[in-house]
Amino acid sequence: xxxxxxxxxxxxxxxxxxxxxxxxxxxxxxxxxxxxxxxxxxxxxxxxxxxxxxxxxxxxxxxxxxxxxxxxxxxxxxxxxxxxxxxxxxxxxxxxxxxxxxxxxxxxxxxxxxx
Amino acid sequence: xxxxxxxxxxxxxxxxxxxxxxxxxxxxxxxxxxxxxxxxxxxxxxxxxxxxxxxxxxxxxxxxxxxxxxxxxxxxxxxxxxxxxxxxxxxxxxxxxxxxxxxxxxxxxxxxxxxx
Numbered sequence: 242x243x244x245x246x247x248x249x250x251x252x253x254x255x256x257x258x259x260x261x262x263x264x265x266x267x268x269x270x271x272x273x274x275x276x277x278x279x280x281x282x283x284x285x286x287x288x289x290x291x292x293x294x295x296x297x298x299x300x301x302x303x304x305x306x307x308x309x310x311x312x313x314x315x316x317x318x319x320x321x322x323x324x325x326x327x328x329x330x331x332x333x334x335x336x337x338x339x340x341x342x343x344x345x346x347x348x349x350x351x352x353x354x355x356x
Numbered sequence: 357x358x359x360x361x362x363x364x365x366x367x368x369x370x371x372x373x374x375x376x377x378x379x380x381x382x383x384x385x386x387x388x389x390x391x392x393x394x395x396x397x398x399x400x401x402x403x404x405x406x407x408x409x410x411x412x413x414x415x416x417x418x419x420x421x422x423x424x425x426x427x428x429x430x431x432x433x434x435x436x437x438x439x440x441x442x443x444x445x446x447x448x449x450x451x452x453x454x455x456x457x458x459x460x461x462x463x464x465x466x467x468x469x470x471x472x
Contacts, residue, residue: 245399274459284446284462297459331399333460344390344450345460347399 243268245334245348253354259320262351264332266313271336272296273315274345275307278329287330290315322355329353358383360449362463369437369470377432377466379447388450389430390460391421393443400446406430417441437470444468 246265254260266273274297275287286299290309307317319326329352333345360381369375381387388407392400404415411423421432430447447463 247399276462283464286459286461289459299459333400344388344402344405345400346402347392349397349399352397 245332245346247330247332247348247351249351250349251352251354253356254322256322256324256355258322259318260322260353261316261318262330262332262353264315264317264334264348266315266332266334267346269336270334270346271313272334273309273313274333274335275315275317276331276333277301278331278350279327284331287317319353324355327353327355358449358461360447360461360463362445362447362466364466365464366467366469369468371439371470371472372436375434375437375441375468375470377445377447377468379430379432379463381428381430381447381449383449389421389423390448390450391415391419391430391432392446392448392462394446394465395443403432403445439470439472442468442470 248263264273272291274289277285277287287301287305288295288307289297293309304320309315329350331350332348335345362379367377390405391403393403394400403419404413404421406413406423414420419434421430423430444465444467446465448460450460
């Protein structure tokens with residue numbers, strides 16, 4: 242079974258630009274969660290999508306948004322990039338039903354550098 | 357508010373010695389608890405989880421964790437460390453067993469360094 246696929250692996254953007262990151266979950270998984278990982282803040286929860294609906298949201302500004310498509314693939318978008326947005330963005334896939342198989346499978350992440 | 361704490365930024369152990377990476381949690385209700393490991397420039401890999409039952413949970417790569425409800429702890433352990441165990445370890449908690457709106461909260465991570 243294919244794992245969680247995140248594209249691209251690396252991105253360099255200029256301050257003020259916008260960026261879109263993509264995540265394809267494990268086949269059959271309907272929940273996709275996004276995390277931002279930085280050395281100073283650790284892993285911070287951005288949001289979770291389940292069956293095309295945002296089901297949970299972290300404490301990030303409105304510049305951070307996401308969506309999920311009918312095939313469960315998810316995208317996150319960051320507008321008006323700031324230097325502090327430089328981070329590893331991780332996508333996590335789960336079946337989302339809350340059953341005993343709870344737990345995430347992570348992608349390898351997208352390393353975003355804002356210059 | 358739910359939280360998870362890893363009190364040690366770094367743990368240094370000699371190869372062959374036992375290791376412990378500490379984790380304490382604070383959640384409302386019964387928690388689901390996890391340990392993940394991260395190697396350089398990679399995502400997180402699942403090691404083990406506690407849902408219910410036996411307080412000693414066995415996971416991947418010879419790791420195990422002990423759930424202690426009275427101390428609200430979930431320490432990660434391995435009887436004999438390997439150099440290849442050197443990585444960043446995250447403790448995590450998911451609030452609620454059946455909540456569709458729950459999320460996973462991660463600790464700040466502990467860097468485990470195993471010297472030959």
